[in-house]
Amino acid sequence: MARVRRCKAIDCFNIVELPKHYCNQHANQEREYVPRDKQSVHRYNTVIRNRDDNKRQQYNFYRTRRWVHLRQRVLEEQHYLCQYCKADGRVTQGKTVDHIVPMEVAPDDKSSVDNLAAICSHCHNVKTRWEQSYYGTGKDNQRKHVSPVRSIAMINKLMKG
Structure with missing residues (x-):
């Protein structure tokens, strides 16, 4: 079975097969899509988001089952x-x-x-x-x-x- 995801267009819930990001209705947006830079995401998560113990505890709370x-x-x-x-x-x-x-x-x-x-x-x-x-x-x-x-x-x- 092919892997799928939801179309990235706002308020569109159509399913598309990977590696596409947009459904046929929004295919014109596919060439404009720029995936997130993994280094900047990593830098945000490790440096900015967890800048001190208090922020680290707050962030970790959002990752709990509670x-x-x-x-x-x-x-x-x-x-x-x-x-x-x-x-x-x-x-x-x-x-x-x-x-x-x-x-x-x-x-x-x-x-x-x-x-x-x-x-x-x-x-x-x-x-x-x-x-x-x-x-x-x-x-x-x-x-x-x-x-x-x-x-x-x-x-x-x-x-x-």
Whole structure:
């Protein structure tokens, strides 16, 4: 049996045989596709992502069975819907599970279902930038001592605001 993968086109769920990356419908994108540089991925994972013991522990948490089960539970309970778009009255598929209050700010809440929400990629990018400015999280930032915001509606208002 041939090895297969999902088409890399956005919102396309057609199956293609390896070594192709796109289905017949999106074949015109195949020649533009550039695979990830393995050296830069390795450098990111070993140098940037694991830059200190705290970040290494956070990253390793996402590789545990506990996280896999928590993530699946949250996605199923929230019906794979982005909770931040939902606060705006829109319906968007959310495949990522995000900590409402980042692990760097509230490490004790990393396994709390109340601190997890399904989120779409667009909202996740916007929220990450907001967290970096509000909490001072992320590489080369200084952590700010501010009170954590636990309301999705309030975060949504602040990050778009």
